[in-house]
Amino acid sequence: MDPRLQQLLRLVLEEYIDTAAPVGSQHLVNRYTLGISPATVRNWFAELDERGLLEQPHTSGGRVPTEAAFKQYVEEGLVPKSVNKRTRERLMAAVGSAQDERLKAMARELAELTGLAAIAANEGRDTYYTGLSKLLAQPEFRDWQSMMELSKLLDQLDETLAGLKRIRFDEPLVLLGKDCPFGPDCSLLVGRATRGELLALLGPIRMDYKQAMSYLITALDVLND
Secondary structure, three states: OOHHHHHHHHHHHHHHHHHOOOEOHHHHHHHHOOOOOHHHHHHHHHHHHHOOOEEOOOOOOOEEEOHHHHHHHHHOOOOOOOOOHHHHHHHHHHHOOOOOOHHHHHHHHHHHHHOOEEEEEOOOOOEEEEOHHHHHOOHHHOOHHHHHHHHHHHHOHHHHHHHHHOOOOOOOEEEEHHHOOOOOOEEEEEEEOOOOOEEEEEEEOOOOHHHHHHHHHHHHHHHHO
């Protein structure tokens, strides 16, 4: 892909992650001093539309990234954001809980830090999730039907995690959109600690993947120490 189109797509992705609102050409030109006209940006939007990477929810509105755009964004390589000392200390404090509570404590801390739902499972069939209210506060899940569908899938959490436990992976996985076991409007980041424990973050497709992945990797490192 032309580097200019790649840059424009990245800007749209990051703006949409931040705002959950369609991104307009004039806004991009003004905010990023692109040195091109809004008309040129709209022409590039049209090219990305044809590639299936952007779509226009409303005729006169801006663009939003498609599932394919987010998959490309993830597959091109996520460079996790750095985690500050205070965040790491909070995660380390969670692990300081009693042995049978440390995984739940870690999940609760991850939910607080990310604003996503956090899921934990030990080597047995014990599962736990927290932060559902934070997840349902996201714009994507505010309608009643989406809330009910997601709640129903979480009720089947044991079965879903049992399936994930059978998958072999050394690095954290990103299961996005149609690949996500919690529905096509979601993304799941899941990692495994050396003791076999699973930790996962569940959110909308419109997720800050770099930040979420950094928290998940740090949490797994802390669990492994």
